[in-house]
Amino acid sequence: MFGLSKLFSSKSAEKAPIIAALAAYRSSAFAIGIEQDWLEELNQNSDKSWQVKLNLPFAGLGEINDIEKFVADKLSVPVSISAKVKLPSTFSFKQIKHIVLVASGKGGVGKSTTAVNLASALEQEGAKVGILDADIYGPSIPLLLGLQGAEPKTADNKNLLPFEAHNLKAQSIGFLVPSDDATVWRGPMASGALNQLMNETAWGELDYLIVDMPPGTGDIQLTMSQKVPASGAVIITTPQDLALADAQKGIAMFNKVNVPVLGLIENMSYFLCGHCGEPNHVFGKDGAVKLAHRHGVPVLANIPLAIEIRESSEQGDLIAKDNAAQISETYKTAARVLASSLYYQQAHTSAVEIVITED
Ligand SMILES: Nc1ncnc2c1ncn2[C@@H]1O[C@H](COP(=O)(O)OP(=O)(O)OP(=O)(O)O)[C@@H](O)[C@H]1O
The missing domain is CATH 3.40.50.300 (P-loop containing nucleotide triphosphate hydrolases)
Structure with a gap:
């Protein structure tokens, strides 16, 4: 599970704009944007571009390119997002x-x-x-x-x-x-x-x-x-x-x-x-x-x-x-x-x- 300390430790100020940009994304499926606890990794490269790893709590990989473009446009730096689907472990019947x-x-x-x-x-x-x-x-x-x-x-x-x-x-x-x-x-x-x-x-x-x-x-x-x-x-x-x-x-x-x-x-x-x-x-x-x-x-x-x-x-x-x-x-x-x-x-x-x- 993602630890908030990992996100906000030393470089939290640098990370704030990308976290805000991810949260501002809107669509019918991502109605309230990308939540912080879906973030698994967030790294900035020396050229200021970002690499983001997400765990989506519902099936939604088809929208990752749109999210990537939205965030890159907002920050005016290249952003690369990879994601996998990981639903919360609540089972309604068996597994x-x-x-x-x-x-x-x-x-x-x-x-x-x-x-x-x-x-x-x-x-x-x-x-x-x-x-x-x-x-x-x-x-x-x-x-x-x-x-x-x-x-x-x-x-x-x-x-x-x-x-x-x-x-x-x-x-x-x-x-x-x-x-x-x-x-x-x-x-x-x-x-x-x-x-x-x-x-x-x-x-x-x-x-x-x-x-x-x-x-x-x-x-x-x-x-x-x-x-x-x-x-x-x-x-x-x-x-x-x-x-x-x-x-x-x-x-x-x-x-x-x-x-x-x-x-x-x-x-x-x-x-x-x-x-x-x-x-x-x-x-x-x-x-x-x-x-x-x-x-x-x-x-x-x-x-x-x-x-x-x-x-x-x-x-x-x-x-x-x-x-x-x-x-x-x-x-x-x-x-x-x-x-x-x-x-x-x-x-x-x-x-x-x-x-x-x-x-
Ligand atoms: N949007 C569509 N355009 C063209 N043909 C369709 C479309 N949707 C279903 N069909 C065709 O209509 C027929 C009936 O479809 P289907 O078997 O899915 O219906 P159903 O509601 O499940 O039927 P039933 O009530 O008998 O179970 C099939 O031949 C299917 O290929």
Whole structure:
């Protein structure tokens, strides 16, 4: 852990301007700048340039270049910042620091596609990430990760090993239950299967576990949300009125079970015209942002309706990993804001303890 004495010992006066410049940086994710206790090392070279080492308490490496530029411009000297992600060691379940539920009020809005790309974006922002496919009606995460046909394996005949693809650990409820049977399921059965997968998968240490929930806001989703020690939920919607009405039911459901809604993601938000490049709001405009304002939650991203998203998904590729695609930056920005709100929520409120029970 960083010792303040190391920072302020002999050369504290020289260090004050760079500490102030780091603290003055602002963005949606770094809403109150770089805090002093994130600094691991701060050294000034003989030519007056600075070298900074940071430990970020949330996934946010994608913004380091912007921070570096901001500080260098402010001080008018070259600044080089290196950083790694080191979340506080508070575990919500086994060695998992945060569980985030990705839900939608209705089916077909692109929940699974968004969940898996968000997981990848968090990983690219420097975190250890897993994805758990809990969609009993149509488990699609193995397909989206290019894992179709994979069989679950165990190392010790007790715990399942998670699959690994695209630097993510993954597990799917589809391996436990044939989706044809899901129509006759009740809440306790579904939450029991989810708990079994959470408990009996050897996840190891994870910063974030993204759970792709079944679509809807019925008994099954309610019971599942109640039984998982989630840090928060993200609701995926499309701009149509019907989808937004269902997203509102999702917000109400999470409020009922005291799972904080961390934000909405509007998927298929607009279509970029191939001729003029202008966004075309095929399904309506500003619906998610109005809903978000009404409930005091942020819109984390507006994801376009894009052929590349569908094509990558069908090939088991992730558009979030394609650095040439503008959409990948949109997922990464959403991931940073999500990660930072989890950090500030944990740092500034007292934790609610949720206990997993067997029923
Ligand atoms: N932004 C997008 N642009 C283009 N196609 C998309 C986009 N988002 C999702 N899709 C496509 O829409 C289809 C449905 O997506 P997905 O399976 O993620 O939806 P879902 O909400 O998880 O569905 P379900 O409710 O059945 O679980 C897929 O073919 C996917 O590739």
